[in-house]
Structure formats: structure tokens, C-alpha cells
Amino acid sequence: MNKEHEFQLGLADAEESEVQIRLAESADVSALYGVVENASDFAKKMRDKVIDSRTPPIACKAKCDHCCYQSVSITAPEALRIADYLIQRKSNLVRRFIYKLNTLNKKIEGKTPEQRGALNLPCAFLEKAKCQIYKVRPLLCQKHTSLNLQECIAAKPNGFPPGSITEEKAQLVTYTAVVSGYRSGLKNIYQKAFMVATS
Ligand code: SF4
Structure with a gap:
């Protein structure tokens, strides 16, 4: 080892x-x-x-949203924490994001993570190129970095296949x-x- x-x-x-x-x-x-x-x-x-x-500086910057077009899995505690964050901010936000999540879910239902990624759909929490739940974003979103913007641009239409980004x-x-x-x-x-x- x-x-x-x-x-x-x-x-x-x-x-x-x-x-x-x-x-x-x-x-x-x-x-x-x-x-x-x-x-x-x-x-x-x-x-x-x-x-x-x-280590060279990471390429990720505010308002760069390429990676928010891939499939991200989250756990129940993370989902509850996001819901709580939205309720604390404004009660109508919950309704808006439930609607957006349901709409997205209809498009991706029954598909594998790879098929979902290849559909190139934005995350329901992405608005105006900004994550609306950045403070409480899923752990897997926190993990993501890129050292090369061009790789992100090339990987986005294909759903970020494994190994396509130098993290x-x-x-x-x-x-x-x-x-x-x-x-x-x-x-x-x-x-x-x-x-x-x-x-
Ligand atoms: S939760 Fe935020 S950081 Fe994660 S994919 Fe969605 S918009 Fe991007």
C-alpha cells in the first residue's frame, strides 16, 4: 500500500x-x-x-459554472441542510427550488449518472451562473476543482467523463x-x- x-x-x-x-x-x-x-x-x-x-493556482472562479452541469449525488443530511438554509432565507425559495428540482427530475428520471451528465442540464440551484446554495452546497461540489479551464469547456458537453479534468x-x-x-x-x-x- x-x-x-x-x-x-x-x-x-x-x-x-x-x-x-x-x-x-x-x-x-x-x-x-x-x-x-x-x-x-x-x-x-x-x-x-x-x-x-x-501547486499551480486552480482555474475555478466566481461566475464560472461549467462543473454545475454534471450529475452530483448527495446524502439525506445534506439535502435537509439545504432545505433548512432555503427556509431560513425566504419561505418562497423552497417552493421555487422544489419546482425546479421536480422539473429537472422529470428530464433525468431512469437515467444513469453518465446519461444525465451527457444531457448537459444545469443544476437546479444554478441561477445567473451562481450557486444559490453555495454556503451549504453538497460535499461532492466542494470536492471539485480544475487546474485547466479549457478542459472544463471540452468536458461539459460530454457530462464530465471520469479523468477529463485535471483536479x-x-x-x-x-x-x-x-x-x-x-x-x-x-x-x-x-x-x-x-x-x-x-x-
Ligand atoms: S449545488 Fe451549487 S455548486 Fe453544486 S452543482 Fe449545483 S449550482 Fe453547482
Whole structure:
């Protein structure tokens, strides 16, 4: 096992345990939001720790929205946190985004992530080239970076096939590991809860 793989496994294990410990204590909505925020903070902290100062600057800038045309999966706690954020901002925002999500869902229903990406449809939360939920955007959106704008422009019509973008290495490695640990932690705790509830 190489050092990078070992580092990723360590991060994923630490995050998985953290989610399970936190949700074993309490699984109310604030605890659910807390695990998402913690995963986001942990990934960012670890990224900052390992980033190589010689890395070229990332190409991502405000109002650059190419990557918001690809398929992104999210977990239930992330979705609840987004809904809460919209309710806090304005109650009519929820209705507007539910409508946009439903409209988008009708177009992508039954399709694989690759087929969805190839449809080249904008995310429901993208308006005026800006993410309307940037503060609480999904963990996978936080993971994404690009070192080359031209690669994004070329990959967009094809739904960003794997390997089409040169991502910033430290961000890619840390966020991939932390998101994987976060998802495993959620899966473990809810499988256990389901078994307790049905036994
Ligand atoms: S949630 Fe925001 S950052 Fe993520 S794809 Fe949608 S608009 Fe882009």
C-alpha cells in the first residue's frame, strides 16, 4: 500500500468513526447538520495541511459554472441542510427550488449518472451562473476543482467523463477520502438503526 492510499484510508476511517460517534449520541436534525459541517471542515483542514505550495493556482472562479452541469449525488443530511438554509432565507425559495428540482427530475428520471451528465442540464440551484446554495452546497461540489479551464469547456458537453479534468491533487485526495468515510459512517449507523427497529 503506498503512502497516499494509507493516508486516504486513515482519513476515511477517522471520518467514519466520527459520524458514528456523533449520531450514536443524538440523531436529531442539528446532529445531522453537524456531521455534514464537520465532514466539510475536516476535509478542508486536511487539504490545507497537505497542499503542496508549488501547486499551480486552480482555474475555478466566481461566475464560472461549467462543473454545475454534471450529475452530483448527495446524502439525506445534506439535502435537509439545504432545505433548512432555503427556509431560513425566504419561505418562497423552497417552493421555487422544489419546482425546479421536480422539473429537472422529470428530464433525468431512469437515467444513469453518465446519461444525465451527457444531457448537459444545469443544476437546479444554478441561477445567473451562481450557486444559490453555495454556503451549504453538497460535499461532492466542494470536492471539485480544475487546474485547466479549457478542459472544463471540452468536458461539459460530454457530462464530465471520469479523468477529463485535471483536479487539484490535495483537494481531490482529502475530499474523496472524507466523503467516503462520511458516507460509510451514515450507512453503518442507519443499517444498525434499521436492524434495531425491525428486530
Ligand atoms: S449545488 Fe451549487 S455548486 Fe453544486 S452543482 Fe449545483 S449550482 Fe453547482
